[in-house]
Amino acid sequence: MNLSVDVVEETNKSIVNLAGEIDAYTAPELKEALLPLTKQSGHLVEVDLEQVNYMDSTGLGIFISALKSTKENNSQMTLVNIQDRVLRLFKITGLDEIMDINSAIRGGSE
Amino acid sequence: MDDILKLDAETYKELMKRYMETRDEQSLYEVEQASKSFIQNNILPDEIVNMHIQALEELYPSLSEDIQYSMNFLLEAMIAYGIAHQEYQTLREKQSELKSEISVAASMQETLLGTTKPDIEGIDIGIISVPAHQMNGDYHHFIKGRDGSLGIAMADVIGKGIPAALCMSMIKYSMDSYPEDVMSPKAILNSLNRVVERNVDPSMFITMFYAQYLPSEHKLRYASAGHEPGYYYNAANDTFEEIETKGLVLGVTPDTAYPEYEMDINKDDMVIMLTDGVTECRDGDRFIESEEVLEVIRYYAHLPAQEMVNQVFKHFERLQEFELRDDFTLLIIRREV
Numbered sequence: 001m002n003l004s005v006d007v008v009e010e011t012n013k014s015i016v017n018l019a020g021e022i023d024a025y026t027a028p029e030l031k032e033a034l035l036p037l038t039k040q041s042g043h044l045v046e047v048d049l050e051q052v053n054y055m056d057s058t059g060l061g062i063f064i065s066a067l068k069s070t071k072e073n074n075s076q077m078t079l080v081n082i083q084d085r086v087l088r089l090f091k092i093t094g095l096d097e098i099m100d101i102n103s104a105i106r107g108g109s110e
Numbered sequence: 111m112d113d114i115l116k117l118d119a120e121t122y123k124e125l126m127k128r129y130m131e132t133r134d135e136q137s138l139y140e141v142e143q144a145s146k147s148f149i150q151n152n153i154l155p156d157e158i159v160n161m162h163i164q165a166l167e168e169l170y171p172s173l174s175e176d177i178q179y180s181m182n183f184l185l186e187a188m189i190a191y192g193i194a195h196q197e198y199q200t201l202r203e204k205q206s207e208l209k210s211e212i213s214v215a216a217s218m219q220e221t222l223l224g225t226t227k228p229d230i231e232g233i234d235i236g237i238i239s240v241p242a243h244q245m246n247g248d249y250h251h252f253i254k255g256r257d258g259s260l261g262i263a264m265a266d267v268i269g270k271g272i273p274a275a276l277c278m279s280m281i282k283y284s285m286d287s288y289p290e291d292v293m294s295p296k297a298i299l300n301s302l303n304r305v306v307e308r309n310v311d312p313s314m315f316i317t318m319f320y321a322q323y324l325p326s327e328h329k330l331r332y333a334s335a336g337h338e339p340g341y342y343y344n345a346a347n348d349t350f351e352e353i354e355t356k357g358l359v360l361g362v363t364p365d366t367a368y369p370e371y372e373m374d375i376n377k378d379d380m381v382i383m384l385t386d387g388v389t390e391c392r393d394g395d396r397f398i399e400s401e402e403v404l405e406v407i408r409y410y411a412h413l414p415a416q417e418m419v420n421q422v423f424k425h426f427e428r429l430q431e432f433e434l435r436d437d438f439t440l441l442i443i444r445r446e447v
Contacts, residue, residue, distance in 0.1 A: 056435075056436065057317075058268060060359075062313060064312065064362055092338060093359045
């Protein structure tokens with residue numbers, strides 16, 4: 001299975017468009033793209049998960065390290081357009097309460 | 111080694127001679143077989159070219175010098191391949207060494223993390239834990255309290271493989287060090303959270319469901335650190351309910367609080383605890399939904415708990431395109447009287 005990672009740069013903001021599956025095999029690629037973006041102070045990283053239909057716990061690990069990195073580097077991360085199946089993982093693990101997650105555009109039920 | 115080489119050179123020459131005379135398929139087939147034995151005997155490509163040169167010289171003594179020179183040229187060109195082949199051999203040996211080291215580590219993990227399913231009157235317990243790879247990143251642990259209570263920890267380390275397994279030992283030994291009067295589910299999760307937060311790499315985290323069963327009161331107390339929700343089977347109504355909890359995974363922030371819940375367990379009720387290896391099972395491209403897992407549990411519910419969990423795993427293992435992607439752990443407790 002594959003994951004495509006496409007980063008669009010705007011002023012003080014990076015949009016990370018993901019498509020495919022995030023698992024143990026594809027997670028390193030995500031980590032490599034995502035973590036450096038969170039290291040710029042004042043930067044906003046918006047991760048679009050609309051095209052991600054599967055994520056396992058390895059993927060969650062990447063988002064947790066990214067979250068920790070935003071706190072250390074005074075940057076921000078927001079996850080948008082999360083599909084239900086993926087959102088469920090964030091809810092079970094309690095991460096939806098400490099991460100900025102917006103599922104309202106499509107796919108989310110709440 | 112030299113003897114083998116000589117013998118091979120002789121075979122090679124004979125085969126070549128026969129082929130040049132008859133152009134038969136059989137010789138081609140035999141030289142293909144011979145090349146397999148060259149590989150087995152570690153004969154390098156440049157040595158084969160050398161055999162070819164010798165055979166040529168013996169079979170065609172009047173061969174033009176140009177061809178002889180060109181063969182020497184080919185010989186040089188093969189040398190790097192020979193070196194690469196030797197490296198490959200060394201790597202294969204190293205790989206098998208590593209493999210055996212990992213299996214030593216895996217059996218050591220089993221010893222370190224071993225836990226015995228306790229015998230407690232009035233409750234029936236079944237547990238199965240199957241690793242997807244050599245080392246198991248799932249963990250369960252039984253703690254029998256002096257007051258007759260039973261503590262059950264079920265955890266999953268993210269990050270798989272060896273780092274995950276090492277991390278589990280840390281969790282187990284922290285838990286073993288807690289005095290019994292702080293064994294309430296929320297106190298355990300609170301203090302494990304601090305241990306994990308301080309000691310573990312940021313991309314690694316642990317989910318845990320901790321339950322304490324009080325046989326005298328028939329109550330279950332529990333708390334969850336972001337763990338895959340378990341299920342409660344209500345025998346009177348023959349229904350399953352998801353056990354809803356709140357609580358962040360261990361190791362994300364140091365000051366997380368874990369709410370504790372309590373429920374009554376009636377006769378024949380069951381509590382089902384699992385890891386996401388169960389709910390993330392796949393049959394080819396299809397996900398196995400939790401409803402399906404519960405249906406299978408219901409189907410085998412007449413069996414003793416241990417047989418029940420074994421049968422549930424077998425059921426999924428039998429699916430045609432079943433693939434165990436993640437460690438699979440399923441635990442069922444049933445109140446008997």
